[in-house]
Amino acid sequence: MNFLLWGGQLQVYLIIGALLFAIGFFGFFRHRTLVGMLISGELIMAGAALNFMAFGRFRAADVVAGQTFALFIMGIAAAEAAIVLSIMIAVYRNYRSIETKDLKDLEG
């Protein structure tokens, strides 16, 4: 594969998306705090958005379908970040910690 043509190859973008997904997956199980898990979740979503963009650019009949989906993913990610921030604050108020090992009882 010619190094000069990488920017115009579908596979290159798909591989980057797969790597982002795998890295995010690793971080999701490695981190011990809710903040770290949120960061890894954002990486997984970014990998998905890159896949949508690549397929939309190279394979779709409709030129803007992939871009529209990537925009919606950004909206979902923003909503998710806001909700997770508020949940973290609520959890911290009750437990004085956001480490996942401390959050183990279901009492309200």
Next chain:
Amino acid sequence: MSLTPVVMHSYLEAAVFVSFVVATLLGAIFAVASRRLVRCVCGLALSFMGLSGLYYYLQSPFLALMQILIYVGAICITIMFAMMLTDPQDQRLPRGRGMVLEAACLLVAGLMAVGLIVLICRAGWPVTSAPATPVDTFKELGRALLYRYGFAFEVMSVVLLLASLGALVVARGGRRAKP
């Protein structure tokens, strides 16, 4: 091959692309592998900057702009705020059982990455060079958002409204008024 301006130009283009790819992947690795959470967020921001460059190479400058505006400008700042408000502990060095668990995570993630990459390389996508794009994706995107995807667009705005209201309710709940 002599270095005519055209050849120089293609080399430069490829070098910029590779630097975006490296920024994306290095930032992502930094975001999951660092033990201090502040550095994790900085790695995330670097990764999203690289990703916005990749979006530019996918012929959508609007998405590149939005990526920087929303992800780097809003989401990374939100995560910073979450960290400052909750005072999380930095990741400790794993030992004993933690080390085994971490190695298992790395193994599973690596296997998944290798499997996906093998699948992608062997899938035999129909050989197409990148189609000639219309010059004005801005205009097309705006039209699509208002006509074809208009309903989804409206639903998304309701989702964002509910998310911000819900965030306020959840974060405020349990706080008692002073007597």
